[in-house]
Amino acid sequence: MLVVGVGTMGRGIAQACAAAGIRVRLCDVDRATAERGLQGVLETLDRLVARGKLDAAERAAIAARIELASDLESGAADADACIEAVPERIELKLETFARLDRVARPDALLATNTSSLSVTEIAAATSRPDRVVGTHFFNPVPVMELLEVVRGLRTDEATVERAVALGRRLGKTPIVVRDFPGFATSRLGVVLGAEAIRMLEQGVASAEDIDRAMELGYRHPMGPLRLTDLVGLDVRLAILEHLHRELGEAFRPPALLRQMVRAGKLGRKSGEGFYRY
Numbered sequence: 001m002l003v004v005g006v007g008t009m010g011r012g013i014a015q016a017c018a019a020a021g022i023r024v025r026l027c028d029v030d031r032a033t034a035e036r037g038l039q040g041v042l043e044t045l046d047r048l049v050a051r052g053k054l055d056a057a058e059r060a061a062i063a064a065r066i067e068l069a070s071d072l073e074s075g076a077a078d079a080d081a082c083i084e085a086v087p088e089r090i091e092l093k094l095e096t097f098a099r100l101d102r103v104a105r106p107d108a109l110l111a112t113n114t115s116s117l118s119v120t121e122i123a124a125a126t127s128r129p130d131r132v133v134g135t136h137f138f139n140p141v142p143v144m145e146l147l148e149v150v151r152g153l154r155t156d157e158a159t160v161e162r163a164v165a166l167g168r169r170l171g172k173t174p175i176v177v178r179d180f181p182g183f184a185t186s187r188l189g190v191v192l193g194a195e196a197i198r199m200l201e202q203g204v205a206s207a208e209d210i211d212r213a214m215e216l217g218y219r220h221p222m223g224p225l226r227l228t229d230l231v232g233l234d235v236r237l238a239i240l241e242h243l244h245r246e247l248g249e250a251f252r253p254p255a256l257l258r259q260m261v262r263a264g265k266l267g268r269k270s271g272e273g274f275y276r277y
């Protein structure tokens with residue numbers, strides 16, 4: 001398995017696959033970035049060991065299944081599956097799939113971890129759109145139970161079945177959805193986050209209390225602002241911008257979200273978002 005792009009999601013996907021016994025290779029724009037991704041996975045494993053959630057032998061076995069590919073081309077050459085988790089920008093996804101198409105095995109599963117972009121469009125960057133599918137994972141990947149499998153217009157049934165089987169192997173519950181902007185998850189999820197940000201702009205309540213309201217009043221495991229920090233404000237903004245174009249006004253990104261992204265407040269990964277970390 002090749003994982004292309006080792007930010008938050010790529011790291012989680014790599015960890016979950018390796019924990020399920022799959023050998024994983026990582027690549028990113030350059031070797032230093034890929035190394036940082038691998039380091040991030042190893043640090044997560046160390047935290048789990050320190051907290052008594054993982055024993056040292058299992059940690060070593062998982063770590064031994066993950067290695068760096070020197071680049072996308074060599075990593076894809078003998079992989080039976082390639083999962084792309086590059087940033088949520090269509091031009092990057094199209095370029096990545098055009099490159100994968102040139103080098104991946106003819107029988108390889110080509111999967112995109114997009115949260116909202118068109119799987120059909122991404123697949124069209126290849127000469128084999130029937131073997132391209134969406135595999136939408138959730139953060140933190142090793143913990144979250146859902147895998148949203150997105151069937152592009154030309155994705156064939158065998159490819160959908162392979163993605164579903166991969167999800168089951170990782171211990172996830174897969175659902176298969178039609179390729180429609182925002183699928184069955186992001187379309188609902190980002191509205192809640194965006195409304196929470198607008199409520200903060202309007203001074204309805206503090207960030208803590210808006211979150212507490214949904215945690216205690218609706219039993220959400222974490223409030224919408226804390227969740228936006230976990231997902232990444234830049235990621236949420238990119239999804240909203242795309243859904244605003246595709247589906248209309250309900251998805252207009254809040255001005256505060258844009259400002260915070262411009263200021264580099266991206267949430268947990270940058271050390272500050274609606275909260276400090």
Ligand code: CAA
Nearest residue numbers: 044053115137138139140142143144186221222227231235
């Ligand atoms: N790898 C492996 N295990 C991990 C982990 C990781 N990276 N991070 C946490 N865990 C484990 C912990 O060890 C812990 O295990 P136990 O239950 O065995 O003790 C468990 O996960 C829960 O972790 P914590 O105790 O640290 O924290 P918690 O109980 O507060 O739960 C949470 C944390 C799972 C994140 C929970 O708050 C939650 O479910 N939040 C909502 C997450 C969510 O909605 N994610 C979807 C975001 S949208 C998205 O990702 C898609 C998109 O398109 C942008």
